[in-house]
Amino acid sequence: MAPEFILAGTGFAVLLGLIAIRAPVGLSMLIVGIGGYVHILDWSTLGNYLKTTPYHLFANYTLSVIPLFILMGALAERGGLARDLFAAANALIGRKPGGMAMAVIGACACFGAVCGSSVATTATFGRAALPELRRFGYPAGFSAGTVAVGGTLGILIPPSVILVVYAISTEQNIAKLFMAALIPGLLATAFYIIAIAIVVKLKPELGPPGEAPSPAERREAFLNVIPVLLIALVVVGGIYGGIFTPTESAAVGCIATLAVGVLRGTLKPRQVKESLFATAETTAMIFAILLGAEVFNTFLALSQAPDLLAMWITEQDFPPYGVLVILLVAYIILGAVMDELAMILLTLPVFFPVVTALDFGLTTEETAIWFGILVLVVVGIGLTAPPIGLNVFVVSGLAKDVPISQIYRGVMPYLAMDVIRLVLCVVFPGLSLWLVNLLT
Numbered sequence: 001m002a003p004e005f006i007l008a009g010t011g012f013a014v015l016l017g018l019i020a021i022r023a024p025v026g027l028s029m030l031i032v033g034i035g036g037y038v039h040i041l042d043w044s045t046l047g048n049y050l051k052t053t054p055y056h057l058f059a060n061y062t063l064s065v066i067p068l069f070i071l072m073g074a075l076a077e078r079g080g081l082a083r084d085l086f087a088a089a090n091a092l093i094g095r096k097p098g099g100m101a102m103a104v105i106g107a108c109a110c111f112g113a114v115c116g117s118s119v120a121t122t123a124t125f126g127r128a129a130l131p132e133l134r135r136f137g138y139p140a141g142f143s144a145g146t147v148a149v150g151g152t153l154g155i156l157i158p159p160s161v162i163l164v165v166y167a168i169s170t171e172q173n174i175a176k177l178f179m180a181a182l183i184p185g186l187l188a189t190a191f192y193i194i195a196i197a198i199v200v201k202l203k204p205e206l207g208p209p210g211e212a213p214s215p216a217e218r219r220e221a222f223l224n225v226i227p228v229l230l231i232a233l234v235v236v237g238g239i240y241g242g243i244f245t246p247t248e249s250a251a252v253g254c255i256a257t258l259a260v261g262v263l264r265g266t267l268k269p270r271q272v273k274e275s276l277f278a279t280a281e282t283t284a285m286i287f288a289i290l291l292g293a294e295v296f297n298t299f300l301a302l303s304q305a306p307d308l309l310a311m312w313i314t315e316q317d318f319p320p321y322g323v324l325v326i327l328l329v330a331y332i333i334l335g336a337v338m339d340e341l342a343m344i345l346l347t348l349p350v351f352f353p354v355v356t357a358l359d360f361g362l363t364t365e366e367t368a369i370w371f372g373i374l375v376l377v378v379v380g381i382g383l384t385a386p387p388i389g390l391n392v393f394v395v396s397g398l399a400k401d402v403p404i405s406q407i408y409r410g411v412m413p414y415l416a417m418d419v420i421r422l423v424l425c426v427v428f429p430g431l432s433l434w435l436v437n438l439l440t
Contacts, residue, residue: 005305015296018032026291053298058291062164065246070117076114077124079257087225088221097207100129104133105149107150110232114253116159121152126147149414156380159178162344165344166344169348169352177372177373183435195413234253289345296346305350313354323355332385335379352371366429370433
């Protein structure tokens with residue numbers, strides 16, 4: 001084996017070992033990256049590198065979109081917008097068999113357009129919808145599994161923090177990635193609702209109908225949800241229509257969400273302060289991982305292992321779709337045991353050159369966008385797949401009386417739909433690229 005692959009493989013092994021013993025992901029990447037950098041070059045060169053790299057990394061204007069989207073989601077959560085979305089969706093279809101579970105999925109999809117975080121969406125609807133599902137007789141495991149899966153729509157429906165990180169890491173256009181994610185995200189919403197309909201058809205006791213709201217209650221629920229839908233329309237529509245850049249759209253969304261919460265009296269100074277602190281904590285965590293990934297990726301680039309791997313695969317004339325399937329399976333396996341952000345930043349330096357070197361009958365940019373959406377889909381699967389689906393653990397923390405094994409059983413019908421959706425997105429790249437080609 002070439003020494004470049006031995007060095008890179010050793011780096012990955014040490015990194016995974018540090019993560020396994022619960023060392024912070026960003027710190028683990030930074031330590032291994034520094035060690036590999038010094039091994040290839042020297043301490044003096046590393047010092048010069050670290051004098052400028054952090055500044056240029058964090059001074060990147062594009063990165064400002066991350067805290068803005070996180071703040072918008074935090075304000076929306078504490079302003080009660082998720083509760084309004086669930087109430088409106090429940091008033092519309094809650095009285096049907098399985099309707100309340102479908103309402104959770106629909107509300108999560110709408111909330112995803114103003115949030116961008118799967119964990120925040122899961123936690124928010126775990127508090128807003130889970131008690132109602134339990135109150136109307138939905139089994140604990142199925143209810144918790146529905147909320148966990150619905151939370152993945154927080155990243156599948158644009159805007160998505162994961163897509164922003166992917167765009168920055170691969171130097172792709174954020175707006176185009178948001179456009180590409182819309183149809184697969186809506187497809188996920190439809191497939192989850194279909195899964196509920198099938199499950200309830202086979203076992204009616206899993207989805208008893210809820211109470212039919214009075215006309216006054218239905219009217220109030222629909223009126224309350226109008227501001228949320230308008231915010232989502234401005235944020236997403238502004239990007240798609242070319243009116244705003246993603247950063248400008250996030251800023252407008254923050255102001256609109258804050259204004260709605262203040263005017264309705266649901267955002268007091270305490271909630272605003274909590275939102276700012278939560279945004280600062282999450283942003284600091286993401287930026288620490290970005291810095292660690294930057295140093296680790298530089299070490300990999302110096303080792304030349306990713307480029308040599310891409311060149312070797314190209315020379316072997318492997319079927320492009322065969323290589324792609326292997327990479328996606330690797331993502332699903334890693335996503336089941338790792339944090340999704342760390343997984344993406346860890347693997348992109350190796351996987352991205354391999355994919356872009358293959359011939360799928362697409363341009364390089366189209367391949368990069370399409371692969372980004374496939375990564376997003378498999379990240380969503382990893383968030384709920386055993387043994388360590390992060391969303392499942394979030395819901396488990398909120399529903400402490402529900403064994404985690406029951407929650408995993410509850411997500412299985414949705415995971416089956418996820419696999420079908422992933423296959424469709426692989427076989428038909430147009431599902432991801434059609435809207436991009438239409439609007440650009």
